Amino acid sequence: MKTYNLNDLLQKHVCAMTGEEFIFLMSNLSVLSDKSINHSTDDEKPRHLVYGIKGIADIFGCSIPTANRIKRSGIIDGAITQVGRKIVIDADLALELAAKAKKQGKEVCA
Known part of the structure; x- marks a missing residue:
């Protein structure tokens, strides 16, 4: 059997x-x-997204008014993407930011 260059074969249509x-x-x-030719992102963990003020309330286990206060406080701004009225929150990042704020002595839920 003849030997072929793998990179050349990978560039060729089947x-x-x-x-x-x-x-x-x-x-x-x-x-x-x-050779890790498959460039999949197995290292990346899937993001847990929640939506709206209700999503923030679910993450922190609090009421809607408290979730509004958390959002307005700016502590989890890095985890929030908002376009118009649509709010998308990266839940894991929000919890991480809230934990950091608590370590620094900032009040998360007023």
Whole structure:
């Protein structure tokens, strides 16, 4: 069996490969996975998003008025994306920011 350059084969369309090239490529799948050619983001954990003031209330286990105060305080601004009336909150980041604020002696829930 002839030896082929893996990078050249990866750039080639499957329909343009000969049978021998395709078999060579398939037999070297373990080499391909070792080179981390698959650029997936397995390291990234999925973000837990919540929506609206109700979402903030759910994150912190508080009432809607208290959730409004938390939002207005600016402590979790880094976790909030707001366009018009639509509010999206990264729950994990909001909890992290609130914990940091509490360590610094700032009051999260007034």
